[in-house]
Amino acid sequence: MASESKIRVRFAPSPTGQLHVGNARTALFNWLFARQKGGVNVLRIEDTDLERSEARYETQLIDDLKWLGLDWDEGPDVGGSYAPYRQSDRLEIYRSTADRLVQAQKAYYCFCTLEDLERDRQQALAENRQPIYSGKCRNLDPAEVQRRRHAGEAAAIRLKIPEHPIKFHDIVHGDVQFASESVSDPIIMRSNGVPVYNYVVVVDDAEMKITHVIRGDDHLSNTPKQVALYEALGLPVPEFAHLSTILGPDRERLSKRHGATSIANFRDMGVLPEALVNYLALLGWAPSGGARETFTPKELIKEFSLKRITPSPAIFDMEKLHWLNRHYIKQSPPERIHAIAQPFFTKAGLLPENPDAEIAQWFGRVVDLLAPYVDKLEQLPQRAAILFHFDPAAALANPENAEVLAGEKTGPVLQAFAAKIGNQFPVAPERFKEIMNELKTETGAKGKDLFHPVRIMLIGSHSGPEFDKLIPLLEEGSRLNLPEHVKSVRERVAGFMAARGQRS
RNA sequence: GGCGCUAUCGUCUAGGGGUUAGGACGUGAGAUUCUCAAUCUUAAAACCCGGGUUCGAUUCCCGGUAGCGCUACCA
Numbered sequence: 001m002a003s004e005s006k007i008r009v010r011f012a013p014s015p016t017g018q019l020h021v022g023n024a025r026t027a028l029f030n031w032l033f034a035r036q037k038g039g040v041n042v043l044r045i046e047d048t049d050l051e052r053s054e055a056r057y058e059t060q061l062i063d064d065l066k067w068l069g070l071d072w073d074e075g076p077d078v079g080g081s082y083a084p085y086r087q088s089d090r091l092e093i094y095r096s097t098a099d100r101l102v103q104a105q106k107a108y109y110c111f112c113t114l115e116d117l118e119r120d121r122q123q124a125l126a127e128n129r130q131p132i133y134s135g136k137c138r139n140l141d142p143a144e145v146q147r148r149r150h151a152g153e154a155a156a157i158r159l160k161i162p163e164h165p166i167k168f169h170d171i172v173h174g175d176v177q178f179a180s181e182s183v184s185d186p187i188i189m190r191s192n193g194v195p196v197y198n199y200v201v202v203v204d205d206a207e208m209k210i211t212h213v214i215r216g217d218d219h220l221s222n223t224p225k226q227v228a229l230y231e232a233l234g235l236p237v238p239e240f241a242h243l244s245t246i247l248g249p250d251r252e253r254l255s256k257r258h259g260a261t262s263i264a265n266f267r268d269m270g271v272l273p274e275a276l277v278n279y280l281a282l283l284g285w286a287p288s289g290g291a292r293e294t295f296t297p298k299e300l301i302k303e304f305s306l307k308r309i310t311p312s313p314a315i316f317d318m319e320k321l322h323w324l325n326r327h328y329i330k331q332s333p334p335e336r337i338h339a340i341a342q343p344f345f346t347k348a349g350l351l352p353e354n355p356d357a358e359i360a361q362w363f364g365r366v367v368d369l370l371a372p373y374v375d376k377l378e379q380l381p382q383r384a385a386i387l388f389h390f391d392p393a394a395a396l397a398n399p400e401n402a403e404v405l406a407g408e409k410t411g412p413v414l415q416a417f418a419a420k421i422g423n424q425f426p427v428a429p430e431r432f433k434e435i436m437n438e439l440k441t442e443t444g445a446k447g448k449d450l451f452h453p454v455r456i457m458l459i460g461s462h463s464g465p466e467f468d469k470l471i472p473l474l475e476e477g478s479r480l481n482l483p484e485h486v487k488s489v490r491e492r493v494a495g496f497m498a499a500r501g502q503r504s
Numbered sequence: 505g506g507c508g509c510u511a512u513c514g515u516c517u518a519g520g521g522g523u524u525a526g527g528a529c530g531u532g533a534g535a536u537u538c539u540c541a542a543u544c545u546u547a548a549a550a551c552c553c554g555g556g557u558u559c560g561a562u563u564c565c566c567g568g569u570a571g572c573g574c575u576a577c578c579a
Contacts, residue, residue: 012579013579014578014579016578016579046579048578048579049578049579051578052578052579110577112577114577117576117577125505128505129505129506130505130506130507130575131505131506131575132506132575156577158577173508173509173510176508176509177508178507178508179507181507182506182507182508182575183507183575184575186576187576187577188577189577190577191577192577194577196576196577196578196579197578197579198579201579216573217508217509217510217572217573218572218573218574218579219573219574219579220508220509220573220574221507221508221509221573221574221575222574222579223508224508242509244509244510244572245510245572245573247571247572249515251571251572252571252572253572253573279516282516282517282528283516284516284517285517286516286517286518286527287518288518289518289519289526289527290517290518290519290526290527290528291517291518291526291527291528292527292528293516293527293528293529310516310517311509311510311511312509312510312511313509313510313511313571313572313573314515314516314517315515315516316515316516317515317516317529317530319515319529319530320515320516320528320529320530321529322529323528323529323530324529326541326542330542372541372542373540373541373542374541375541383541436538446538447538447539448538448539449538450538451538451539452538452539454538455538455539461539461540462538462539462540463538463539463540463541464539464540465539465540466537466538466539467538
């Protein structure tokens with residue numbers, strides 16, 4: 001008995017595109033539930049929509065799920081005792097099961113053509129009736145059915161929906177009930193012999209002994225048909241948990257229109273998987289008490305509960321994802337962030353394809369300096385512009401800088417600084433500190449009046465990283481053989497003074 | 505149109521028949537720093553509307569409204 005009650009869940013995506021955050025959350029909740037309960041997590045590929053399904057999407061799907069840190073015990077790639085796990089490989093099961101249903105008179109052949117159905121629908125609409133299937137083939141004479149089938153007439157197979165209301169229990173929504181009249185007899189096998197989603201999903205879930213169906217609530221309205229199918233099949237109805245929809249800021253279903261929506265998008269932006277997992281977990285679920293925000297996957301497994309899932313739709317909040325991402329960037333070992341950041345620099349043309357140890361080490365320090373301040377790692381090369389792009393003319397033209405540079409003591413500060421740097425290279429951070437102190441006493445400038453002009457001279461902006469980290473990075477960077485030369489302090493000072501001289 | 509689901513700060517949410525309705529993101533202010541996107545402190549900010557039940561409803565019930573979903577030989 002105990003072994004029979006083992007929890008089995010499944011994530012059943014269709015390989016018709018990139019893994020979307022909504023589906024990723026569904027996958028995550030299934031995984032959390034299975035891992036917490038010591039159950040079995042199944043990955044099943046729903047590729048009955050032959051026209052839209054593509055094999056390459058299946059590979060991507062698996063990559064994306066793995067990147068998130070999810071895994072499964074049975075699936076197309078790992079096998080399992082209920083194989084195959086790809087619906088296109090299970091067609092025989094669907095056909096024979098459908099035949100059985102017809103024989104048991106739980107389902108029937110329907111000879112209506114698409115045109116017939118469309119006409120009926122239009123008429124129903126015109127007469128203000130509900131456009132549901134009339135059931136006209138439901139009680140055809142068996143002999144006639146036989147004859148027409150032998151004559152080779154195309155026929156779909158429809159399930160008989162029972163006359164009584166269909167009730168089921170949903171863990172997040174409670175008891176749900178549908179009147180029989182609101183559910184028309186659904187087609188389970190198309191006339192071309194290809195089964196329909198609402199049918200295969202039940203056959204597979206039943207066959208694979210799925211105990212808890214955790215999926216998006218866009219399937220809630222389909223559930224009565226599926227429950228009727230379980231009953232027709234004489235199989236136990238699983239528990240359901242329908243997850244709310246994820247919406248965009250305009251309260252419409254989150255889609256590409258809203259920008260990044262696929263897992264691959266987020267990965268490509270430099271969002272860490274644990275940040276995304278943490279964020280997705282918090283979308284529609286909250287721990288008991290609700291006060292905690294950051295969870296490692298292990299902690300999520302411990303705390304997770306289907307019963308605490310919120311039934312209402314949730315708007316995807318990029319800002320909060322950014323906050324979590326910053327949090328995890330700071331938490332991560334630096335080497336890991338270096339490795340993830342490297343391709344962004346390579347792509348921006350700042351880092352060679354195969355950097356030597358010295359260059360890699362220098363870039364690591366650049367990342368250490370800038371990463372705590374970015375929302376996502378893709379912003380790094382742009383932030384690193386203070387090192388790579390030195391444009392004194394633009395710095396002088398900038399109105400905000402101009403204001404600072406117009407200060408009374410600015411001229412003397414810049415002059416004296418330039419004089420003290422002279423031809424020195426490299427400038428040690430200690431020496432820099434001394435120079436600043438000397439400037440303070442010699443010019444009387446202090447604080448902002450002292451530091452801002454110097455920073456504008458060096459990086460073109462009055463705000464930026466601390467000098468004792470910045471200076472060594474400039475000096476050492478200038479020595480490296482990089483695709484984009486980093487100017488040394490000496491070069492920057494000379495360049496700035498020249499541009500300033502020209503201007504006045 | 506029919507059916508279904510949903511409704512607490514701008515957003516994610518906690519809570520729940522009597523509470524100063526709590527936390528987080530974001531926003532404002534302050535602190536710190538030469539500066540800053542970091543950090544710390546702090547402030548503003550919410551129970552959709554109408555009935556009913558009740559001594560009392562934001563909480564329970566009903567209705568309305570709005571949003572979303574389903575209503576396919578899509579998944």
